[in-house]
Amino acid sequence: xxxxxxxxxxxxxxxxxxxxxxxxxxxxxxxxxxxxxxxxxxxxxxxxxxxxxxxxxxxxxxxxxxxxxxxxxxxxxxxxxxxxxxxxxxxxxxxxxxxxxxxxxxxxxxxxxxxxxxxxxxxxxxxxxxxxxxxxxxxxxxxxxxxxxxxxxxxxxxxxxxxxxxxxxxxxxxxxxxxxxxxxxxxxxxxxxxxxxxxxxxxxxxxxxxxxxxxxxxxxxxxxxxxxxxxxxxxxxxxxxxxxxxxxxxxxxxxxxxxxxxxxxxxxxxxxxxxxxxxxxxxxxxxxxxxxxxxxxxxxxxxxxxxxxxxxxxxxxxxxxxxxxxxxxxxxxxxxxxxxxxxxxxxxxxxxxxxxxxxxxxxxxxxxxxxxxxxxxxxxxxxxx
Amino acid sequence: xxxxxxxxxxxxxxxxxxxxxxxxxxxxxxxxxxxxxxxxxxxxxxxxxxxxxxxxxxxxxxxxxxxxxxxxxxxxxxxxxxxxx
Numbered sequence: 001x002x003x004x005x006x007x008x009x010x011x012x013x014x015x016x017x018x019x020x021x022x023x024x025x026x027x028x029x030x031x032x033x034x035x036x037x038x039x040x041x042x043x044x045x046x047x048x049x050x051x052x053x054x055x056x057x058x059x060x061x062x063x064x065x066x067x068x069x070x071x072x073x074x075x076x077x078x079x080x081x082x083x084x085x086x087x088x089x090x091x092x093x094x095x096x097x098x099x100x101x102x103x104x105x106x107x108x109x110x111x112x113x114x115x116x117x118x119x120x121x122x123x124x125x126x127x128x129x130x131x132x133x134x135x136x137x138x139x140x141x142x143x144x145x146x147x148x149x150x151x152x153x154x155x156x157x158x159x160x161x162x163x164x165x166x167x168x169x170x171x172x173x174x175x176x177x178x179x180x181x182x183x184x185x186x187x188x189x190x191x192x193x194x195x196x197x198x199x200x201x202x203x204x205x206x207x208x209x210x211x212x213x214x215x216x217x218x219x220x221x222x223x224x225x226x227x228x229x230x231x232x233x234x235x236x237x238x239x240x241x242x243x244x245x246x247x248x249x250x251x252x253x254x255x256x257x258x259x260x261x262x263x264x265x266x267x268x269x270x271x272x273x274x275x276x277x278x279x280x281x282x283x284x285x286x287x288x289x290x291x292x293x294x295x296x297x298x299x300x301x302x303x304x305x306x307x308x309x310x311x312x313x314x315x316x317x318x319x320x321x322x323x324x325x326x327x328x329x330x331x332x333x334x335x336x337x338x339x340x341x342x343x344x345x346x347x348x349x350x351x352x353x354x355x356x357x358x359x360x361x362x363x364x365x366x367x368x369x370x371x372x373x374x375x376x377x378x379x380x381x382x383x384x385x
Numbered sequence: 386x387x388x389x390x391x392x393x394x395x396x397x398x399x400x401x402x403x404x405x406x407x408x409x410x411x412x413x414x415x416x417x418x419x420x421x422x423x424x425x426x427x428x429x430x431x432x433x434x435x436x437x438x439x440x441x442x443x444x445x446x447x448x449x450x451x452x453x454x455x456x457x458x459x460x461x462x463x464x465x466x467x468x469x470x
Contacts, residue, residue: 206445211433214445216425259403259422287426311425313418 001055002042003063004035004300005172009132011035012060013067022050024070029296031067036172038164038264038293040300048072113140120145147171164293169262180324184239185360188319189368193376194340196349201382217335218309219280221352223385224378225330226250226271229305232371234363235356236304238325244362253303253323254283256290264290265306265323266299276385310334317353327359328368330375386439386465391458398434399454402427413455441465 001011015032025047033040051069117140121128131148133140198220206214229236229250237247250272253265308320309332320329333353340349358368396408403421432443441464450460
């Protein structure tokens with residue numbers, strides 16, 4: 001069972017897409033796992049033949065549990081697939097410092113929990129050491145045990161819904177955002193960018209294209225951020241174990257709103273390498289799959305920087321909260337037509353407010369301003385994106 | 386195709402995007418983007434679906450003519466009639 005985020009301790013296997021004897025290669029989707037973020041498609045990172053399935057349908061197992069055995073080509077002894085399934089980014093040691101690791105059996109006396117929480121756990125037949133604490137220094141509160149009870153009563157079959165579990169998603173968002181606000185000293189910058197050139201370029205391009213090939217301005221925004229992130233590596237990567245690790249590739253997390261009140265930011269891999277048409281079709285596919293609860297495991301854990309865009313409705317400015325362990329998020333407000341000075345005269349231009357939320361542990365507003373200005377500059381020449 | 390048939394197709398496609406919304410309760414003169422919380426990606430998917438189902442190509446410049454259900458029915462009907470003529 002791969003770790004698909006800071007707060008994930010276990011996952012429920014809801015679908016096997018392979019059976020013993022099947023050959024799989026790196027990147028194949030082998031199973032579907034239900035987590036707080038919804039159903040995630042699990043990709044294998046190794047090539048080989050499925051020897052044995054180790055986890056049955058609808059079983060909930062802790063992160064790290066082998067799911068199946070895989071025999072590599074020419075290998076005598078099969079190996080557990082779990083190693084192959086761990087995302088390339090190491091199993092995210094993201095647990096906030098205030099949350100204790102899962103206690104080893106027998107360590108229950110060391111658990112910090114309120115008396116009310118202990119009583120409730122005992123009455124409900126729950127081992128207190130298996131509850132995640134959200135109180136001071138990771139103390140387990142009454143509410144934590146209640147939450148655990150609610151999780152426990154949902155039968156696994158029921159959780160396998162075509163739509164996402166928005167309550168669980170909210171819990172995951174809350175955990176990630178609370179950790180971000182607790183640990184990351186954010187700084188914020190804002191830049192008004194004239195995107196008239198982008199709009200003109202797009203309307204010209206789209207005029208000759210059928211609807212399924214048309215490009216939205218969001219694709220240009222993602223590409224501009226990806227290119228700027230490649231040029232400014234201090235904004236692209238992860239802050240882990242007290243230091244910043246720049247990422248070798250640019251995987252842009254795209255914040256996607258989900259109807260009914262959900263949010264996910266899966267990664268568009270190598271966004272800096274894709275041309276605008278490809279980027280658009282990949283974004284469309286990603287949005288579609290996210291909204292129907294079909295994100296892949298690598299998309300959950302790989303994003304190196306995030307873009308959040310309000311699109312054509314809403315308000316003019318969005319200040320993002322960094323998704324840990326990333327160190328930057330770029331926000332795009334709604335496009336507005338404004339009176340604007342162009343070459344000494346006032347004219348009407350389409351303007352977007354672009355913001356950067358940066359991590360002060362990694363860099364400062366000076367570097368952030370250069371990065372944000374670069375995004376603005378790139379958007380002046382959409383044909384070169 | 387009658388207006389009733391067109392309405393049915395439009396409503397079905399909108400419901401594919403926003404399955405939780407009861408189309409009977411949507412004001413036909415309201416901006417669909419506001420009334421149904423449809424973003425630019427949803428709207429593009431709606432236009433793509435209409436193109437696929439009815440063969441009506443809606444250029445970007447005509448998008449505002451699709452912003453309410455009432456306007457959209459008239460627009461699609463006019464396009465269908467002109468393609469027959």
